[in-house]
Amino acid sequence: MYINGKFLAQPITGVQRYALHVLLTVDSLLQEGQWVTNEPLVLLAPTTHLHATAAFTRLEVREIAAGHLHLWEQWRLPRATRGDRLLNLAGSAPLFKRGQICTFHDTAVFDMPQAYNRAFTCWYRLLFTVQGRLSHRLLTVSDFSKARICHHLRVDPGKVGVVHGAADHMLAHQADYGVLPRLDVTPGRYFIAVGSANPTKNFARLVEAFAGLPQADTRLVVVGGSNSAVFNDREEKGCHDARIVRAGRLTDAELKALYIHARAFVFPSVYEGFGLPPIEAMLCGCPVLAARAASIPEICGPAAAYFDPLSLTSMRKAMARALHDDTWLDSLRAAGRERASLFSWHNAATGLLQQLASLGVVRRAA
Template identity: 40%
Template sequence: MDEFTERSLQAATQTDPGAMRGTKRSVPFAGFAINGKFASQRITGVQRVGYELAMAFQRLFPEDTDLPLLLPVDARTDLDLPQSKTVGRWLKGAPWEQLALPFATRGRTLLSLCNMGPLFARRQVVMMHDVAVYDLPENYSWKFRLWYRFAFSILKHSASHIVTVSEFSKKRITARLGIDESRISVVWNGVDHFGRIAADSSILSRLNLQNDGYVLVVGNLSVGKNLARVLAAIERLSERHDWKFVVVGGCDLRIFNPKAKAGCDLSTNIVAAGFVSDGELRALYENAACFVFPSLYEGFGLPPLEAMSCGCPVIVSREASLPEICGDAAVYCDARSVEDIADKVAQLMGDAALRDAWRARGREHARQFRWECSARQLLDVLERQLGVAGVALPVPPPVISRL
C-alpha cells in the first residue's frame, strides 16, 4: 500500500474506527461557501484544482444542502456550476474577491481554493498551492510579488486554517511564512477529471505525428520549468536520432536556445505546438512515446499524473514535490544535468518493452488520485481543525494499491 492510499484510508477512518466496515462517519453539514473566483479565469493550474475540488466537495453532500458557490459577474458560462450564486454587481477580479465576497458569505466559513482569498474574512480556509513568489521571485512582476507577499502576510494570521497540496509545499510555507505546521494540512489533488475529456486526435495529423513516435514536453517561461536544459538535451539527441519533440506551451522557444546569438535555428526535430485544448493535450499524451517533465519547482505537479492517466511513460526530476507525487511510477532524472535528461529520454525511446512497462505502472498509480478522495480529505481537515460536525456520509470502499 503506498502513501496516497494510506492517507486516504486515514482520512476515512480517523474519527470513526468502524469506517472500514462500511459504516458512516460524521462530517460538517453546510455552514460553508466556496470562493468561485476561479470560474472567471482560464481553467488551468490552480484554477483546475479549485474547480474540480469544489465540485467534488459539493457532490459529497445531499442535493438539497445549502452549499453555495459564490461567483463574480464575469464568471464563465461554459462550466457546470451547481448551486452557484452571482454576488456583487460591478466588481471583478481582486476587487470582487476582497470587497464583495466577504459580505456574501453571511457567517459561513469560506473555502478559498486558489492561493488567495479575502484578507479580512472572519472565517476562512485557504488553500495555498506553493510559495513560488518567495522561492522563484524572478518568475513574477514586482507588482505581483508585492501583492502576494502582502496578502500572504495577512492571510497567515487571518485564515482559520491553511490547506496545501503536498508535504513539500507545507515545508516551504512553514519556512517562508513562519506558520506552525499544526495550522497547515495537506490535501493532494486528483487527476480523474482527465478521464472525462474526449481526445481530439486531429492534432496528430495537423502536426504530422505518429503514435509512439515523439517525445512530449510542456514548457513555459517559468524558470522552474527548466525548459532551457530540456531544449539543450533535445539538441544533443537530435544530433544522433531523428525523433520528434513536441513542445506544448505559449512561449518563443528561441529565447531558450543557447545558439540563438549565433543566429542558429532550433533543431528541425522540434515541433512547437503552442497552446492546445484539453482534448488535443489528451491525444498528445495518449500517443507520445514518453513525457519529459524535469521541473525544478512544483507545488504538486499535475501534468505527470495527467500523462500517466493517459498511458504515457513519464520522466521527471527528483526536485520539489515530484518524488512525493509520482512515487515509483516515473523515471527520474537529474534536473540540472543536460546529459542525464538526454540519457533518460534515450533509454525510453530505445526500448518499446520498457515503455509499455512504465505505461502500465503509471496508469495504476494515477488511478489512486481521485477528486472524491481529495474532497473527503478536505472534509476531514475541516472537521478536525475547525471542530464542525453534522450529517453522516457513507465511506467509500478503500482503494488498495497493487504497486
C-alpha cells in the same frame, strides 16, 4: 460557509482546475448523500464567470457584480461575506479578512521569486504572510508544500492540511487524434512536455538537452501558454531545432491524444507544489521521465524515471534511453497507471470534506 468563486471567471490552469473539480466532486458527494451539511455552502461567482455553474446542485450559487476581478476579490467579496467564513481554493484570497480557509498551492514567490515579476511577488508574499496569521486554517496540495508553508509563514504544522490534486478529469474526454497530423508528429516518435513559460518549468534546458539527440525523426512537442503579467518569460535563445513543435494551448481532448501516442512525457520542472501533468500522462498510459525536484518525487513516487533537472547530460540520457528501451517504457507505463489511480477527484473532495468536518461545517451521513 461561503466559497470564493473567482476562479470561475479565469481561464483554466492548474489552480482553477483544482478548485473546479474538487467542488464539482464535493457537490456530487453531497448529492449522493455520503456527506451532510450543517450549514449552507454558498459559491459566490463573479457575474463575468466563464465556466458554467448549472452543474452544481447542492452548492448554492450566487452571483456578485464584477468588474476588475482583483477588486472583486479584495472589496466586493469581503463585504458580501462579512462575519462569515470563506473558503478559498485557487491560491488567492481577500487580504485582510479574518477566519478564512486559504489554499496555498506552493510558496514559489518565496522559494523562486526570480520566476515572477516584482508586483506579483510582493503581493503574494504579503497575502501569504498576512493570511498565515489571520486564517483559521490553511490547505495545500502536497507534503512538500506544507513543509515550505510552515517554514516561510512560521505556522504550526497542525494548522495546515493537505488535499492532493488529481487527473481523472482526463477520463471524461474522447481523445482528439486530429491533433497529431495537424502538428505533423508520428505516434511513438515524439516526446511531450506540458507547462507554462514560467522559468521554473525549465523548458529552456529541456530544449537544449533534446537538441543534443541525434535522431532526425524524433520530435519534442511543447504544450502550454504564457502569462507575461505574472512570469518573467525567457525564450529558448540560440536553439532553432526544426524538430521542436510548439503547440501552444490545446484542449484536454487534444492533449489526451498526444499523451496516448507519445514516446514519453518529460517533466523537467525545478519547482512544483503538486504537478498535474505527470499524473495526467500516467493516467493516459504515457511513460513519465521527471525531474528529481520539489514535490515531484512525492507525487510520482516509483512510477517515474528521474533525472537531475539541472544537468543536460542527465536529462538527455533519460530521453535517449526512452528512444530504444521498450521494455523499460512498458514498466513505467504500468507503474504509472497504478500510481495515477491513487489521485482521484473523489479522494481530493473527500479530503476537503474531512477538513470542513473538523470545523463543524459538514458531517458524514449516518
